Amino acid sequence: MKIFLIFLTFLALSIEAKLKIEISQGSKDSPxxxxxxxxxxxxxxxxxxxxxxxxxxxxxxxxxxxxxxxxxxxxxxxxxxxxxxxxxxxxxxxxxxxxxxxxxxxxxxxxxxxxxxxxxxxxxxxxxxxxxxxxxxxxxxxxxxxxxxGLNGVFDTKIAYILSPSREEYKICISDIDGTDEEVLFESSAPLMSPSWSSDLKKLAYVSFEKGYPEIYMQDLFSGERESIKTLGLSNSAPVWSPDNKKLAFVMSSSGNPDIYIYNLRNKKISRHTTHYGIDTEPAWSPNSKKLLFTSNRSGSPQIYELTVSSNRIKRVTLDGDYNARASYFPDGKDIVLVHGNNGVFHIGTKKLRSRFINTISKTTLDESPTISPNGNIVIYATKNNSQGYLAGLTLDGKSKFTLPVKFGSVREPAWSPYMN
Amino acid sequence: MKTFNKIIILSIFPLVIGCATQVSDLVTSTNYSSAESDKYESVDKIDTNLDDLIYFEFDKASLSSDSKDLISEYVEFAKNAKAIRLEGHCDERGTREYNLALGEKRAIEVKNYLIIKGVSSSKIKVISYGEEKPIDINSNENAWKKNRRVEISLF
Amino acid sequence: MTNSFIGLLNSIFVHMLLFAILTVDFSIFVPQQDRIKTIPVEFVTFPMDVENIPKKTKNIKNESLKNNFKKKESIEGLKAIDKKQLDFDSKKNLKDQIAETKLLKQKREVQIRIALIQERINSIWKKPSLINKNIQAEFVINLAPSGEILSFDLISSSGEKVFDDSALAALSNISFITEVIGLERKYFERNFRSFNLVFKSKNQ
Known part of the structure; x- marks a missing residue:
C-alpha cells in the first residue's frame, strides 16, 4: 500500500505528449x-x-x-x-x-x-x-x-461504554468524547453489555444480566425510565437502534439457536430475520436502515454477512481469515469496520463491502468493539493491557493513534453517539 | 455436469439443515424456560464430588470424549436432582456478543448430551455469560483454557 | 394424537426446508467474482523521441540469454544451428544494445527526477482525509530550466474545495523544483518544461 505509485502517461508518442506526475500519498505529518x-x-x-x-x-x-x-x-x-x-x-x-x-x-x-x-x-x-x-x-x-x-466536527459528541471497577461491579457510563463529564447510567453486580444509542440521542439500549439471564433494556437518558423487550423469558442480546429510529435489531436465542430479530418500536412487534441453526449475532444497521451486517458461524467460523431486511436475502461479505466479527458500516454505507482474527490475534480491520481485501488498522492483539465517529474519520476500539481493558483509537488516514484517558477499572464496549443537534 | 453438481448441493444442503433443525427442536422444544432466572440458592447445591467444569476448544462447542465421560458420570446424580444448571463461558478472545452466543451453544451441547442419556430436559436450565465472567483474568493460553468452560451445578 | 404431532413435525420440517432453500447462503459454494484479487500494476513510460526508440523493442537480457542457450544447444549437438544467422543476430543485437542502454540511462535519469519530485510534494502536501472519496485535482506546472516554478494552474478541479485548496497550499509552499537541475536540456524541455501534476485522494 505504502509504495508510492509512479504513473506517467505516454500519450501515443504525439507531440503533445505531456509528462503527468501523480501524487497520492501526502505528508505523514498532521497539519x-x-x-x-x-x-x-x-x-x-x-x-x-x-x-x-x-x-x-x-x-x-x-x-x-x-x-x-x-x-x-x-x-x-x-x-x-x-x-x-x-x-x-x-x-x-x-x-x-x-x-x-x-x-x-x-x-x-x-x-x-x-x-x-x-x-x-x-x-x-x-x-x-x-x-x-x-x-x-x-x-x-x-x-x-x-x-x-470539510468534515463535520465531532467534539460535542458523546461516548457510552461499560466500566467494570471490580469483578462484581458493572456500570454503563456516558461521557463527553474527551472523557470528561462521566455519568453513570446504570449499575449492577451482574454483567452489563452492548450499549447502543438511539439516533435521536434520547435513549440507550443495553443488555443486563440482572435477572440472571441476558435481557435488553432501553433506558431514557433524561428520565432514567427503563423498558425491556418482552420475549417470553428467552435470552436476548446485541441490541442496535436503526438510524431511522424506528426499529431495534437484536438477537434472541431459543434453545441455543441465536438468530437476528427486529423489534418494531412503533407497533412493538417482533420479526425473525435469520433461521440458521448456527450462531447469528452482532447485527449492525446500514445508514439507510435497509440492511444489516451480522456475524454468523454458518460456514464453520465466524464471518460477516449482509442481510437485506425486506427480503431476508443474505450475502456473505468476508472470505479471508478464520475470525471476522462485529462489523459495522461507515457513514457512506460502502465500507465496513470489523474485528479481524487470524491465528488467535485480533485486530481492527476495514474493508470495502465489494472487495475482498481486509485492511488491518490496529496493532495490539486483543482489539474488539470498534465504533466509528459520526463523520467517519476516527475509530475508537477496546483493547487490553495486563488484563486491564482500555479504549484506544486512530484516525483512518493512519497518521494518528491515541488512547482515551485511563479510568478506574476496566473499560470496554465503546459506542460513539450520533451527531448532537 | 457443473450445474448438475450445483443442483445436488442445492437439494442436499437444505435437507441436512432441515434434519438438524428438526432434531434440535425435538430435543429442546419442551423447555422454553431455559433462560429463566434460577430460583435455587447455592446452599441447595448437591455435592457430587465430581469435577464440575467441562472444557472446550477455542471457538468450538463440541464435546471431547473425556468431557462426554465426565458428563456421563453426572447422569445418575442428574436424574435424582431437582434442577440442573449449566453455565456456558468463553475466553476473552473474539467479540463479546459472539462469545455470548458461543457460551450458550456450549451449555446446550452439554444439555443435549444429558438428555440423550435420559435426563429430563425440563429440569435443565441453561445460561451463558460469554466472556464476562472469566475464572482467570490473565491473557495467556493457560488462562484461556480455563475460561472456555461449562459449569455444571445440581440442586 | 401422535399422528397429529408427527404431522405437525412434518409441516415444520417442510417449512424449514422451503425456508432454507430460500434463505441459505450458497455463496460459499459458488465461486465468487470478487475472489479474483487484482494487483495494481505499476509501470513507467514517458515521452521520448520517435527516432531514438529502436524499432525492435526486445528485452536485451532475454535476447542474450536466448543466444547463450542456442550456443549451449549447438555444443551439446542436439540441434545444428546456422552459424551465419547467429553472427548476424549478435551484431544486430550489439547495435540495439548500445542504443537501448543509452535510452535506458536517459530514461532512468528522468525517472529518478520524477520520483524525487513525487517524494518532495508528498512530504509537503497535507492531504485532507476525505474518507472514501475517490477524487483528483490536476494542475499544469510551467518550469524554468533553473527549476523555478513560473506558473501553475488548476486545470481540473476535484469538486472538493478543501481538496483543491490543500494541493494549492502544497504548491504555494514550493517556489523551485530543484530536482530538475542538471538534467540534459533536451530532456528538460521534453519532460519538465510544462508538465501535469495530479493529486489523488487514493493511491489507486
Missing part, C-alpha cells in the same frame, strides 16, 4: 495549527483558546504550535500578518477576541487563516453563557474543523 490566546480582559480568553486547542488535537488530527513559539498574538484580522506564521511552518491559525464579556454573558469573534494560501477561510462569532465555556469552545472547534477539513 500544524496555532491557536492564539483570545484577547480578553478576563481570564476566560486564554481558557477558551486552550480548550479549543485540546479539542482540535484530541485525536491527533492537528499538531498545535506551542504558545511560547508564537511571534505575535493577533486578535483581529487587521493586525494579522501571514509572514509571522509562514516562517513557523504553520498551516492554519485561529485568532479571536471578546466582543462582549461579563460574568454572565460572552460573545466571541474568531477567524481562521490558511497560511499557505494567504487566505482568511472563516470568520464567525458565537455567544453564550459564561458558565458554558466548554460548550462554546466545542461549537468553535467544530466550525474551525469544518472550515479546514
Amino acid at each position: 500544524k495549527i496555532a491557536i492564539v490566546p483570545f484577547k480578553s480582559n478576563m481570564k476566560i480568553g486564554e481558557s477558551i483558546s486552550s480548550l479549543i486547542q485540546d479539542n482540535l488535537t484530541l485525536f491527533g488530527e492537528f499538531r498545535a504550535l506551542p504558545k511560547n513559539e508564537m511571534l505575535s498574538f493577533p486578535s483581529k484580522e487587521e493586525n494579522f500578518f501571514y509572514r509571522d506564521w509562514n516562517i513557523l511552518n504553520v498551516d492554519y491559525v485561529v485568532i479571536g477576541n471578546f466582543q462582549e464579556e461579563n460574568s454572565q454573558f460572552i460573545n466571541i469573534e474568531y477567524f481562521v487563516f490558511n497560511i499557505s494560501l494567504n487566505k482568511l477561510i472563516l470568520r464567525g462569532d458565537v455567544s453564550g453563557k459564561y458558565s458554558e465555556k466548554e460548550k462554546i469552545s466545542k461549537v468553535i472547534s467544530n466550525r474551525v474543523y469544518k472550515s479546514i477539513t
